[in-house]
Amino acid sequence: MDLLRFITCGSVDDGKSTLIGRLLYDSDSVSLDVLATLEKKRNATNSDSVDLALLTDGLKAEREQGITIDVAHKYFTTPRRKFIITDAPGHVQYTRNMVTGASNADLAIVLVDARQGVIEQTRRHTLLASLLGIRYFVLAVNKMDLVGNDEAVFQKIKTDYDAIAQQLRLPHVIAIPLSALNGDNVVRPSRNLGWYGGPSLLQHLESVPTVADANPHEPRFQVQYVIRPQTEELPDYRGYAGRIQSGVYKVGDKVRIQPSGLETSIEAIEVNQKEVPSAEAPQGVILRLRDDIDISRGDSIVPVHTHPAVVREFEATLCWMDERPLKAGRKLLVQHHSAVVKASVAAILQKTNIETFESVGTDEAKLNDIVRVRLKTAVPLVVDEYRSNRQTGAFILVDEQTGSTLAAGLVTATDAEYFTQELAIEPAFSI
Structure with missing residues (x-):
């Protein structure tokens, strides 16, 4: 199965943590022990339903204030796809956290409170996600139950966001009305929003094309550590450890060391202490070169036909x-x-x-x-x-x-x- 990384972003109190909790809960991705803990907390507070936001708001300060502060990562799998969810904070002072979370995402879910409409944080997070190279966007108009599931409210917000999408030239945008608290249109389509004929949020997440991984890009490798054991068994061993950032490396490839510009070729590639004929992003590897060259931490090893x-x-x-x-x-x-x-x-x-x-x-x-x-x-x-x-x-x-x-x-x-x-x-x- 392929993997989709996505981030939820938007303003504070738009319901991001509750939405992720609902996705996990309704897709049967919550373990039994966690469910038992949620039930205990529900009984202790005499609540009619479990607080799904607790599935992502892990910090004590988050639970006390009812907001997201740190970036939370959650993982779940459906029969069609694997997912990594990033729950980003909505407060403007935590914009740095949102940038961190969006840097590796393929898709952004931009939540909007149906009562508030498009606001500054909606614009800010959309702009940042666009700058960070995210191509697929979902406008999730949440809390539709609090506006009587009014189609006119949804269409007004959709029109406002379409203007943002046109300004930023976002290539792929879909708008979905939903209620994270009640589960309407989150995992399954809801009769409460019968006027909406599109997919539920999960149906869309399962069908959206995944962004091509790093391998089609030109190969890039940056040295993190120079390994020179200088033991009796390995008196001449010299390896360059790091993570392949993009592309594929093969034994025998002619490479250039940058920024020095010196050229050599790959003598061996080691993964988990075993030699392999090739390796690809994002594997951590050790490269051994045919020639002894002065190479330091931070230098790049790239194929001679590429030009960073x-x-x-x-x-x-x-x-x-x-x-x-x-x-x-x-x-x-x-x-x-x-x-x-x-x-x-x-x-x-x-x-x-x-x-x-x-x-x-x-x-x-x-x-x-x-x-x-x-x-x-x-x-x-x-x-x-x-x-x-x-x-x-x-x-x-x-x-x-x-x-x-x-x-x-x-x-x-x-x-x-x-x-x-x-x-x-x-x-x-x-x-």
Whole structure:
């Protein structure tokens, strides 16, 4: 069976955790011991039904406040497909958590409270999901029972969201009316919404095409650890451990080490301490090369016929996550998987207006702003544009002093003049 990763997002109190709980509960994906615990809590509170949100709200603070704070992952399987669900918080101050959850999702369920309609968080989360490369969207209009299952209310919200989809050029969007609390249109179609002739939420999740995995992309591998045991049994052993980020690697492939540009070939591939003829994303492997080459943590090993950008300056879209505003000239760290390099913000080019999605000029980025910037790094980075490879086009910005995460970033443009061998030798600037 194939696998679909999806995220639920939207504003606070739209019912995301309850929706996921209903999906798990009605699809018989809740274990007996968990069901027994829910029943005990229901009896203790003299409630008429179990609190399905407790299936995902695992933190004590979440249960006390009735909100989602952390990103929760749940797994379930139907006869047709396997699923990984990410429940993202709705509060604007937890936007960083939503970005983390959406980074690996194939589909986004955007919940809207039927009483509230489309609001700022609806727009914000849709924009972020779109920027993060999600192609399939479900507009889940929840709590239809609280508006009398009125079709006109649903159609108005659908029309408002269609305008957002057109602005962002979302390729695949479906709108589904439902009630997570009552289970209407979640797993099975409901007679209470008889005017709706489309699939239930689960029926759609089971039928939507899965996004192609990482393997069709050009092969990418970044070194996480250099293994040199130097024992009597293995005096000359040298292996490069890491995870294949995309594509397929085979023994005998001619490869280039970036950013140095030196070429060699793959002598052996090890998976779980056994040699294999080939390996593919997202496997963790050890690559052994035919030639002894100076290779360090953060270097990339790529086939000679592929050309990732080797850059010291590039443009990126950031979701700023720090309370201290970002200004041009600030020095920080760029962490691109295993590679961590010093960098500075050369310029803040523009900010996205959440209400209109238009780009506007700005000289700073505040908490939760989405901005486009130009970054300069002290040493070259090996990257791809995010639209062509989600794995190698993503990075984070880190504070040098505290180590805290400042922003999630997506590479949006690279410059050909920075791809020369000379850039790998001398720093572009000092930090």
